[in-house]
Amino acid sequence: MKDASSRDTAHARLGDAKAHLKDLIAFDTVSKNSNRALIDHMAAHFEALGGEITVLPDETGEKANLVARFGPADKPGVVLSGHTDVVPARPQNWSTPPFAMDEREGRLYGRGSCDMKGFAACVMAAMRDIGSVDLKRPLYLCFSYDEEVGCLGAPAIARHLAALDVPPALAIIGEPSDMTLVTGQKGKIAMRATVQGTSGHSSFAPNHVNAVHYASRAIAMIEDRARRYEAEGPFDRDFTVPHATTLVTMIEGGVATNVTPDRCSFTFELRSIDEAAARTDIEALLAEITQGLEPKMKDRHPEAGITFERIFAYPAMGDASGTEAFAGLRGIMPEWSGKVSYGSEGGVFEVEGGIPSVIVGPGSIRQAHKADEFVEIDQIDACLGFLDRLFDEVGVQTD
Template identity: 65%
Template sequence: MHASAQSQQHPVLDYAISHLTDLIAFDTTSKYSNLAIIEHLRSFFADLGADVSVLPNASGEKANLVARIGPADAPGIVLSGHTDVVPADPKQWQSNPFDMQKRGSRLFGRGTCDMKGFVACAMAAAPVFAEGKLKRPLYFCFSHDEEVGCLGAPAIAKYLASLDVPPELAIIGEPSEMQLINGQKGKIAMEVTVHGDGGHSSFSPQHVNAVEYASRIIAMIGERSKRYEREGPFDQDFSVPHATTLATIINGGVATNITPDACNFIFELRSIDQDAAQTDMQALIADVEAALLPEMQALAPKARIDWEEVFSYPAMGDATGCETFKKIEPILPARGGKVSYGSEGGVFEIYGGIPSVIIGPGSIRQAHKVDEFIEIEQLSQCLTFLDSLDTWMKR
C-alpha cells in the first residue's frame, strides 16, 4: 500500500515517516559520534515535558538518552532502541543510504529496519503518551554502540536499576516483524593471534607457518559448530536451535616468498545457554592449544597463540513467566519464538534486573544489507501496538 492509504489506518503514521526521514539523515555508523542524534532526541522529548537524562560515555564522544513520561513513583515499562547503524557503502546502494527514499510500500535507508523505524514510531507515539495521565511511567531509552557489542546499554540498565522504583519490563524494538520474541542468543567475539616463526619460504619445513596454523584453528572452530549442530544442546524455539561458531575476519602474510610469522582472525560463539558460553569458549581454547602448541613449539619455542575477547553480550532469557509480562500479555502480539541475533535485552536483565522481550517493526533479514528497507505496514502495526500500550498504562 501507499503511505496515504496507510495514514488512513493510523493517524500518526505520517509523523512516524517524517521522524524516520530525520533520523536516517544522521550518519550514526558506530565509528562516528552519536551526539547529534542524541541532542535531536533530547530536544524532542524535553519539549514534550519528559524528564530527560543524557548519559555520556567515558570519552564524551558518545551518549545514551533516557526520557521518562509519567510518574516516577511507580514501576514502569522501557521502550529501548539503539541509535547506531552498521556501515553503508553508497556506491553499492541504489540511493543515498542516509537520505531515506520511498519506493512503493517500502522505505529505504541505512537503519530504517535496524532500528530507527522503531525509534521513529516511539517518537510519533510519544505526544499521545505525554498528553494523558499515565498510571505507570514509560522510559524511552536510546543507546550508543549496540552494533559493536552493546557497549552503551549497560550504563542505561544500571541507571534504571538505581532508581527508587525501577522499571519492571523492557520492550526491545529490534526488528521482529512485530512478533513477540521471548529469547535471544548471547555472543562472544574473540580475536586470535597466532605467533609463528617466519623466514624465506624455501626453508618452510623449518618454520612455523602462522597462516597454516590459523587455518587449522579455524577448522577446529568449524568442527565445534558442526558438533553443536549434531549434539546440541537444542532449543527448538530459536530460529537456529543450537549454538554456532563462525570465523569472520582474517589477516596474515606479507609476501609470496616469506613464511608468515603472524596471522590473526576473529570468530564468534553464539550461545543459547548463557551459563555455558564462557565454559564452552575455554574448552575450545584448551582443545586448540593441546592439539597445536606442542608441535608449534617443537620447531619454535617462542611460538604461541594469543586469545583476546573483543566483546561479549549476554543472552536474553524468557520473561514470559514474570508477573508484569502476565499482566501486559493481553495487549502483546503473537509469539514468534526466539532469535539468534543479538539485542540489548540480555543487558537489561543482567545489569538492571529488568526482564525483557523483543517487539519491533521490520524484518531482521533486511538488517545490515545493501538497500536496507522497512515496509510501511510494519510501522503502522508498531503504532497500533503502542496505542494499546498507551491504553494499558493509563488504566
C-alpha cells in the same frame, strides 16, 4: 471500525513517523562515528513533550545514551528500548543514498530504517499527544550507543534504571521482529586469536613456523565444534537456529608471496542458547586449540604460540513470559514467534538491571545490515498501533 477522526489521527501519526525516520536516517551514526547529534535531536523532542531527560555520555563524550521518563517515578514502569548506531553502508551498493530516506512501493529505504531507527521513529511519533494524557505508570524511553559493536552502551542504561528508587518492571526491545513477540535471544562471545610463528624466505619453509598454516588448523577445529553443535546440540527448537553456533568471521596474515608468514590473526564468535554453557564452551574450545597446536609450534621455536583476546560479549535474554510484569501486558502483546539467534540489548537489561525483557519491533531482521535496507510502511503502522495499546494498558487517560 474506526471513525473518520480516528483514521485522520492514525494517518497523521504515520506521517509523523515517516518524517521522524527521515530525520533519523540522515544522521550518519555508523558505530565508528559519534551519535551525539542524534541523541541531542531526540532529547530535544522528548523534552519538548514534557519528558525528564537524562543523558549518559561515554568516557570520551563523543557518544551517549538517552533516557527520557514520562509519568510518575514512584511506580514500576515499562522501558521502550532501541539503539542509535547502525552498521556501515557502501553507497556504491545502494540504489539510493543510504543516509537519505527513500519511499517507494510501500517501503522506506535507508540505513537503519529496519535496524532500528524505524522503532525510534515510531516512539517519537507515538508520544506526540503525551502532554494531553495522564500516565498512571511511567514510560522510560531508552536509546543507546554502540549496540552493533557489542552492546557497549546499554549496560550504563541498565545500571541507571536499576539504581532508581522504583526500577522499571519490563523492557520492550524494539529490534526488528516483524511485529511479533520474541521471548528469547542468544548471547554472544566475540574473540580474536593471534598466531605467532617465525618467518624467512619461503624456500626454507620447513625451517619456519607458518602462522597461517597453524591458524588454518585452529579454524578447522572451530568448524569441527560448529558441526558438533549442529549434530549433538543441545537444542532449543524455539530458536530460529535451534543450537549454538560458532564461526570465523575475519582473517589476516602474511606479507608477501615469498615470505613464510610469522603472524596471522582471525576473529571468531560463539552464539549460545545457554549463558552458563557459553562460558564453559568457549573455555573448552580455547583449551582444545592451545593444547592441540601449541606444543608442536613450540617444539620448532619457543616463542611461537597462540594467544586469545575477548573483543566483547553480551548475555543471552531469558524468557520473560512467566513474569508478573509480562502477565500484566499479555493481552496487548502480538503473536508469539519464538526466540531469535541475533543479538539485542534484552540480555543486558536482564543481567545488568534485573529487568525482564522481550522483543517487539517493526521490520524483518532479514533486511538488516544489507544494502537497500528497508522497513515496510505497514510494519511502521503496526508498531504505532501496538504503542497505542501499550499506552492504554499502562494507564493513559485522555482529557
